[in-house]
Amino acid sequence: MVARKVADAPVNPTSMDLEGDRALVIARAFDAPARIVFEAWTRADLVRRWWAPRSHQVSVVSCEADVRVGGRFRYVMRKDGSRDDLAFSGEYREVTPWSRLVYTHVFEPAGGPPALVTVTFEERDGKTHLVAHELYPSAEVREAVLASGMEHGMRETLDQLEALVASLH
Amino acid sequence: VVETFAALAEPNRFRIVELLRAGPRSVNDIGERLALNQPQVSKHLRVLKQAGLVDVEPRAQQRLYGLRAQPLRRLREWLERYRRLWDARFDELTELIDELKRKEMSDGRKKGR
Numbered sequence: 489m490v491a492r493k494v495a496d497a498p499v500n501p502t503s504m505d506l507e508g509d510r511a512l513v514i515a516r517a518f519d520a521p522a523r524i525v526f527e528a529w530t531r532a533d534l535v536r537r538w539w540a541p542r543s544h545q546v547s548v549v550s551c552e553a554d555v556r557v558g559g560r561f562r563y564v565m566r567k568d569g570s571r572d573d574l575a576f577s578g579e580y581r582e583v584t585p586w587s588r589l590v591y592t593h594v595f596e597p598a599g600g601p602p603a604l605v606t607v608t609f610e611e612r613d614g615k616t617h618l619v620a621h622e623l624y625p626s627a628e629v630r631e632a633v634l635a636s637g638m639e640h641g642m643r644e645t646l647d648q649l650e651a652l653v654a655s656l657h
Numbered sequence: 658v659v660e661t662f663a664a665l666a667e668p669n670r671f672r673i674v675e676l677l678r679a680g681p682r683s684v685n686d687i688g689e690r691l692a693l694n695q696p697q698v699s700k701h702l703r704v705l706k707q708a709g710l711v712d713v714e715p716r717a718q719q720r721l722y723g724l725r726a727q728p729l730r731r732l733r734e735w736l737e738r739y740r741r742l743w744d745a746r747f748d749e750l751t752e753l754i755d756e757l758k759r760k761e762m763s764d765g766r767k768k769g770r
Contacts, residue, residue, distance in 0.1 A: 504740035509666030541745035
């Protein structure tokens with residue numbers, strides 16, 4: 489099935505596409521060799537520096553990752569002012585340094601079967617094109633993940649909302 | 658919203674929604690443009706109608722099917738918010754990567770001496 493461009497603002501370099509009824513495809517390019525992007529994506533001491541974006545009023549509580557096939561990772565974040573830990577964890581299924589990762593991924597408070605995430609790092613002209621393909625167990629779970637984006641404390645201005653609505657036509 | 662997703666996941670239904678973005682059309686018109694037979698189109702329209710994605714309006718001698726903006730708007734809002742979360746993450750990742758690059762370059766210079 490063809491991936492659909494449904495939310496991709498031209499000024500913003502992160503693209504997000506729906507694929508079929510269970511998958512989400514997130515892509516972004518980085519001005520660095522794949523080796524560095526791969527390290528930053530996998531090493532726990534580096535992940536903790538970008539996983540919980542400050543602009544979303546969240547911070548990292550802990551970050552562990554045993555990056556090898558069968559190894560597990562667990563990232564915990566917390567929303568500012570909250571006492572609830574939000575833990576994400578999973579198991580590595582495939583680890584090909586600097587080019588490809590496959591791992592399961594589950595949001596612990598929600599439980600249920602995990603998503604399968606495939607991340608590819610493709611180096612072209614000194615830039616690394618990262619594509620994260622998230623395959624959810626069902627359309628319902630994908631919907632829940634999208635809906636949860638709304639709870640990350642994002643403040644919408646009326647202007648942004650209007651621009652969004654205008655872009656529908 | 659899960660109904661919206663499910664309804665749109667079927668490729669022909671997605672094509673119908675794409676077609677209706679230009680304006681309301683009759684069953685026959687949709688069938689001709691997408692090379693689908695009338696029962697197929699009617700079946701898909703029924704699902705789209707149940708999901709609240711299309712509405713019927715009688716016009717002259719025929720019934721025209723048109724898009725309803727609301728469910729699509731909500732879907733796009735959700736997607737856009739999730740995209741922004743990743744965008745914020747990637748912005749921080751970019752900063753980190755720049756820092757790692759600088760560090761590597763200065764380490765490289767030290768080694769070169």
